[in-house]
Amino acid sequence: MNPKKILLIIGGGIAAYKTLELIRRAQDRGFEISVVMTGAAQHFVTPLSVSTLAKGRLYSDLFDRQEDMDVGHIRLSRQADIVVVAPATADLMAKMSHGLADDLASATLLANDKPVLLAPGMNPNMWEHPATRRNRAQLAEDGVQFVGPMAGEMAEANEAGTGRMAEPDEILEAVQAILGVPKAGPLSGKHVLITAGPTHEPIDPVRYIANRSSGKQGYAIARAAQAAGAKVTLVSGPVDIAAPDGVKLVSVQTARQMKQAVIEALPADIAIMCAAVADWRATHEADRKQKKDGSGKPAALELTENPDILAYVAQQSDPRPALVIGFAAETDNLIDNATSKRLRKGCDWLVANDVSQEGVMGGDHNAVHLIRDSGIEAWPQAGKQAVAERLMSEIIQHFQ
Template sequence: MTKHKILLIIGGGIAAYKALELIRRAQDRGYEVTVIMTKAAEQFVTPLSVSTLAKGKLYANLFDPHEEMDVGHIRLSRQADIVVIAPATADLMAKMAHGLADDLATATLLANDRPVLIAPGMNPKMWDHPAAKRNRAQLAEDGVHFVGPTSGEMAEANEAGTGRMAEPAAILDAVDGLLRPSQHGLLSGKHVLITAGPTHEPIDPVRYIANRSSGKQGYAIAAAAHAAGAEVTLVTGPVHLNAPEGVEVVAVETARQMKQAVVDALPADIAIMCAAVADWRTASAADQKQKKDGSGTPPVLELTENPDILHHVAREADPRPALVIGFAAETDHLIEHATAKRLRKGCDWLVANDVSQEGVMGGDTNSVHLIRDQGIDAWPKADKQAVANRLVSEIIQHFQ
């Protein structure tokens, strides 16, 4: 396997001590690691410790006359395959969001054209502050990938909540997902069929039944599968997303249209049913807009079940895809309900997530469990592209 290069930027937070383990674990996975430490990071871990583990590949000073003779802040980013920031402090994220470049770390980031993965680490109050929310929204829009933070006890006494930096293994899982599937083309020759987004079930010409799905996870999976060399057909409900490059997109509105588009796209080697299909539709949509009549009594909507697309693909399609993956969005008893759904639908794998958590449906991050015959794997919270890349990595391993 190609020896990929990580440029690790260590921010100035208490979680900086985890960067030492991150360097060692990355090397164990075959990565070459170069490190930039911020001045604040030196207050938490010593440059000697970091330099020893990184085999001397440590940089800290933007104005070092020796390193900057060949414009070191440009060279460092160009030599890397990915830039990882761990911990990404509130201060460092704010500088990134606003394009500041007053030290080696931020100047390198501004000159960088490689993927960037950040592992935030900060106090929960800081993470929830409106300014921090604005900054991470800007970073996500700029294409920055996230892993974590997780919830738990903080270094400060009697402080707990979301803000703990993801563990080194989880960070490296995200790095693997971002780099390795996209560079090996191991799904070449495979046809991957993916559904994404919500469905809109009309009540009348104006109103419809829908859900909060943004389609981001399905679109991310389509992009990752294409990057891995697959021929991808993406059947999508109504979303506000740009079509992934190189992917055949079939746009639909209702569940019945989505099922027909899926049937038309078969056969496929792999089916990933990520769409949040409405369970019900009105038995008969009105031809005219339904108005208030002044009585205070709303109209009665008679509902009927929509077709079960996942069940059809897993149990009725002929030929059946070699690997069928379903999704389950649950609000309670996640594992119990998702495990039962996998058996009921007949899919090989099921990806389950708890959508009662704020920011999952419509947001940029996800925390999922992959349920298979072999067991249940809990994945750490990460941005949806990192989740998609990891899922594609699992698919590649399945077919090897």
């Protein structure tokens, strides 16, 4: 079969560095990719880097004598099956919305008759600006499709909000959905069950017991599993993250709800228990807010142990997943505590991380140890998506 063709237009934003990975991953999925770089984009990534990865299929000049003999901006759009703009900057969105065509990228977009997918990437204030919102609404009305932007930390110091460009795999999943390309990958045909986030154990209608888990690592693992072609069920406690496209999300609040959702999601080929489940819950949940009585003494709070979801999946589920992976968040004696937990729970692998380090729980980076019968591997600190992809690579190798 002839490969589907992507025309990638790289805009001038800091997220342009991600397009190098996007090109590589698109080729891994069997796409043929050509690239147009704006002048601003060339300040963030070099044409040499892009052309090397794109195998020379790089264009940047509207008036190139060699490329424009057959009206290059027309030919580029006609040869593609889809046009992807990443990062779609506020400037590019404004040009598209108003039909401007003063460079190769904007002229190609105006001459295009194929589906267009934008992956916006910009400062949160720019994304929320009324002008950008108007342009987005107009482009959506014109039939342009969007993936992202995502919430998170920005390149600028102390900046956070919605504006981060979607990750390469998320963009490619959207491309495949638009083009109707069936998903294939090394985990095709396998069901991966993942738990993520914290649980909230109510004390009364106002208060609850919880922890600082953000769910970022579990959601990153779900994205990586889905990109590997697996059917993914994500059982998630309360988090502020959008579910990855193509992943079945089951939202829960408490540990008991999470266990029931896990039971209903079984059987699975692979179970990755990443959630930070609260160990304890209130024995008796009050039906009204508990108030101070003026005595200066704290109210009595009787606690009961929550169900052990990891142990249930590893020891009692029938049929048991072929691979059960647990997570351990420790503050001291990391290796000893994690090794003991793996044996006690009965899981095949255990991923351990030291959450005493500031910024790990709820942050964007992680440094973990993978503990298996074959030994213990220390992985260097990396972004949580990179950790997820390395873990998925290990899983794929396990099943080969």
